[in-house]
Amino acid sequence: MRVGLDTPLQRVVGDASAKKLATALDLWTVGDLLRHYPRRYQEIGELTKLSRLVEGQHVTIMAKVVSLKNFPFGPGGRKTRTEVLVADESGELSLTFFNQRWLTRTLTPDTVGLFSGVVGSFRGRRQLTHPAFDPVGDRLGRGVVPIYRASAKVSSWDVEKCVAICLDVVGDLPETLPGDVRSARGYPPVAEAFQSVHRPWSMKEAMAAQARFRFEEAFLLQTVLARRRHAAAGTRAVARPPRPGGLRERFVERLPFALTAGQQEVVATLAAELAREHPMHRLLQGEVGSGKTIVALLAMLQVVDAGGQAALLAPTEVLAAQHHRTIEKLLGDLARSGMLGGDPDATRVRLLTGSMGVKARQEALLDMVSGAAGIVVGTHALIQDGVDFAELGLVVIDEQHRFGVEQRAALVDRSETRPHVLVMTATPIPRTVAMTVFGDLDMSTLRELPAGRQPIQTSVVPVADRPAWLDRAWERVGEEVARGRQVYVVASRIGEGDEPDPESPTRGLLELHEELAGGPLADLRLGVLHGRMAADDKETVMTAFADGEIDVLVATTVVEVGVDVPNATMMVIMDADRFGMSQLHQLRGRVGRGGEPGLCLLVTGADAESPAAERLKAVASTADGFELSRLDVSMRSEGDVLGTRQSGFRSSLRLLSVVRDEGVIADARTAAERVVADDPDLAALPELARAVLALEESDRAEYLERA
Numbered sequence: 001m002r003v004g005l006d007t008p009l010q011r012v013v014g015d016a017s018a019k020k021l022a023t024a025l026d027l028w029t030v031g032d033l034l035r036h037y038p039r040r041y042q043e044i045g046e047l048t049k050l051s052r053l054v055e056g057q058h059v060t061i062m063a064k065v066v067s068l069k070n071f072p073f074g075p076g077g078r079k080t081r082t083e084v085l086v087a088d089e090s091g092e093l094s095l096t097f098f099n100q101r102w103l104t105r106t107l108t109p110d111t112v113g114l115f116s117g118v119v120g121s122f123r124g125r126r127q128l129t130h131p132a133f134d135p136v137g138d139r140l141g142r143g144v145v146p147i148y149r150a151s152a153k154v155s156s157w158d159v160e161k162c163v164a165i166c167l168d169v170v171g172d173l174p175e176t177l178p179g180d181v182r183s184a185r186g187y188p189p190v191a192e193a194f195q196s197v198h199r200p201w202s203m204k205e206a207m208a209a210q211a212r213f214r215f216e217e218a219f220l221l222q223t224v225l226a227r228r229r230h231a232a233a234g235t236r237a238v239a240r241p242p243r244p245g246g247l248r249e250r251f252v253e254r255l256p257f258a259l260t261a262g263q264q265e266v267v268a269t270l271a272a273e274l275a276r277e278h279p280m281h282r283l284l285q286g287e288v289g290s291g292k293t294i295v296a297l298l299a300m301l302q303v304v305d306a307g308g309q310a311a312l313l314a315p316t317e318v319l320a321a322q323h324h325r326t327i328e329k330l331l332g333d334l335a336r337s338g339m340l341g342g343d344p345d346a347t348r349v350r351l352l353t354g355s356m357g358v359k360a361r362q363e364a365l366l367d368m369v370s371g372a373a374g375i376v377v378g379t380h381a382l383i384q385d386g387v388d389f390a391e392l393g394l395v396v397i398d399e400q401h402r403f404g405v406e407q408r409a410a411l412v413d414r415s416e417t418r419p420h421v422l423v424m425t426a427t428p429i430p431r432t433v434a435m436t437v438f439g440d441l442d443m444s445t446l447r448e449l450p451a452g453r454q455p456i457q458t459s460v461v462p463v464a465d466r467p468a469w470l471d472r473a474w475e476r477v478g479e480e481v482a483r484g485r486q487v488y489v490v491a492s493r494i495g496e497g498d499e500p501d502p503e504s505p506t507r508g509l510l511e512l513h514e515e516l517a518g519g520p521l522a523d524l525r526l527g528v529l530h531g532r533m534a535a536d537d538k539e540t541v542m543t544a545f546a547d548g549e550i551d552v553l554v555a556t557t558v559v560e561v562g563v564d565v566p567n568a569t570m571m572v573i574m575d576a577d578r579f580g581m582s583q584l585h586q587l588r589g590r591v592g593r594g595g596e597p598g599l600c601l602l603v604t605g606a607d608a609e610s611p612a613a614e615r616l617k618a619v620a621s622t623a624d625g626f627e628l629s630r631l632d633v634s635m636r637s638e639g640d641v642l643g644t645r646q647s648g649f650r651s652s653l654r655l656l657s658v659v660r661d662e663g664v665i666a667d668a669r670t671a672a673e674r675v676v677a678d679d680p681d682l683a684a685l686p687e688l689a690r691a692v693l694a695l696e697e698s699d700r701a702e703y704l705e706r707a
């Protein structure tokens with residue numbers, strides 16, 4: 001029998017073991033098992049640090065027996081409880097076995113063995129009840145013992161034994177790493193690496209093998225992404241070069257401010273890429289308020305000048321409506337084609353959202369399909385059936401994290417030549433995440449804020465410890481309004497039709513509004529804005545706030561993305577511990593947008609020592625979004641970081657950490673880029689091609705499953 005990575009485990013380790021591995025650990029093939037890498041290694045002679053064990057966890061430890069005692073119990077004392085005490089310098093642990101008197105012979109003092117079970121506690125003492133036990137025995141010749149992720153049904157050493165069987169019979173392991181890529185980095189060949197990762201003689205050998213597989217994971221992923229970039233570069237787009245004397249040029253001339261050096265650089269990059277006959281695929285990330293919108297608008301105008309249309313996709317109706325308003329205002333007569341006072345060269349800016357009235361919708365659709373609208377701003381309604389453009393040349397996606405890849409694909413796939421694509425993120429993301437999650441896009445970054453931008457001061461208001469500070473906060477709101485400024489108060493939930501949550505000390509928006517209107521902010525003009533309001537009402541409130549007719553806007557996170565009212569200088573975020581760090585950063589970016597310094601108060605009932613309070617302190621401690629995103633990511637789990645995007649990829653990552661392994665990911669990206677440039681079809685690298693294809697398939701499958 002030839003055994004390869006695809007061989008079902010059943011045929012190699014037998015029915016019983018195969019069944020256990022499948023049900024307990026979801027391992028079905030030899031490949032599954034061989035890629036179930038040890039989660040750590042235990043050096044023989046070194047014992048597991050007992051003081052580090054956490055209650056409730058299933059653990060596998062190596063420990064030395066100190067003492068053993070048998071206690072008879074039950075009717076006639078026929079049953080036995082055996083108490084074994086094991087210890088190391090850091091602590092001790094008691095092991096309780098039932099009816100295993102024979103252990104008296106095995107677990108003699110000074111015996112070293114592997115024990116596994118769930119850490120519990122009994123009378124203040126930590127213990128494992130009825131642990132599984134395996135003597136170190138014939139591993140003694142080796143320097144280290146692999147410890148696998150295991151469960152009550154399948155112990156670490158069960159896995160170890162099955163792996164050993166597989167390693168002995170498996171043949172023809174495919175070498176997916178190209179020879180030069182591997183040897184340049186000194187990584188062991190695949191067969192040797194599998195031996196070393198599972199049955200190492202030393203810690204060093206194990207680490208070298210792990211390093212190889214970690215790189216391999218990054219390399220496969222980056223090869224998939226490099227191929228996507230390559231394929232995209234191979235498709236055609238209509239070149240949209242800048243037109244001298246066009247709308248773009250005239251608009252730049254009348255901008256009331258100078259572009260920052262960073263903006264100029266990005267604008268130049270976009271201008272050059274739009275002028276090519278290949279579609280641009282670029283991610284623009286930048287600090288909140290760094291002026292991404294203007295940059296995008298210039299790109300859109302360039303496309304309009306060249307006879308194309310541009311679509312701007314926003315994640316919410318509020319934001320779409322606001323973008324529409326901002327762009328119309330910025331363009332002035334340049335956006336009033338065919339209207340009174342319109343420039344002869346003017347274009348038209350249209351809004352299309354799901355909740356628009358029939359008539360407005362018809363008008364918008366007509367202008368889109370006739371080409372009269374050079375710029376169309378909308379929500380996902382833009383990508384529905386029956387929505388057509390005359391000449392879609394550029395798609396700008398604002399605040400990407402709210403948009404799925406699939407939606408992006410839906411818009412881009414519908415025309416014969418591809419439109420250019422510009423994706424903008426809401427908040428900065430760390431380099432590793434960008435390289436992985438947005439790895440199929442080229443990248444530009446805006447680091448600086450426009451000159452004159454005022455700093456935002458952020459303070460935590462701990463209501464549990466300092467209830468008086470909240471009263472002071474409302475006074476401060478009054479002072480701000482008295483100075484002619486406006487204020488946001490943000491609540492974490494609406495509070496109407498919510499499931500009642502007796503655990504939750506937080507207040508809903510409606511309740512909060514009532515309380516403020518009847519109390520501390522009684523003299524001010526309050527407005528309410530949340531996602532469940534009718535689109536027209538939202539629009540009315542937003543416009544009233546923008547026009548200064550509302551002093552204090554009590555809102556949910558609908559104000560999070562991109563809402564831009566320069567006269568708003570203060571924000572009070574209630575139950576701030578309910579929000580993520582980058583979300584808070586995004587939120588506070590709404591203030592301090594005019595010439596006035598911004599103030600953001602993070603109100604929390606969280607205990608000062610809690611992780612939630614730590615996160616708030618971190619947000620208050622830095623105004624730098626890149627620094628904050630790094631902190632944020634380091635406090636989250638891998639799955640969280642990758643999100644739902646590319647979940648097919650996520651399941652392929654076993655050793656690679658998107659958070660920690662920046663060096664590996666960057667190295668793999670360079671290597672993959674070179675390989676794909678030389679041989680895009682991977683014709684000379686059949687094993688790599690097979691692995692890459694499998695990964696692409698799994699990503700596609702996951703994606704279809706979700707759709």
Ligand code: ADP
Nearest residue numbers: 257258259260287288289290291292293294450
């Ligand atoms: P974001 O990157 O968060 O989307 P915006 O594009 O909304 O930022 O810009 C924030 C504000 O800064 C807007 O009011 C915009 O008009 C203004 N702005 C953009 N660029 C500059 C600049 N170079 N100088 C001064 N103000 C600018």
Ligand code: MG
Nearest residue numbers: 292293561562
């Ligand atoms: Mg924006």
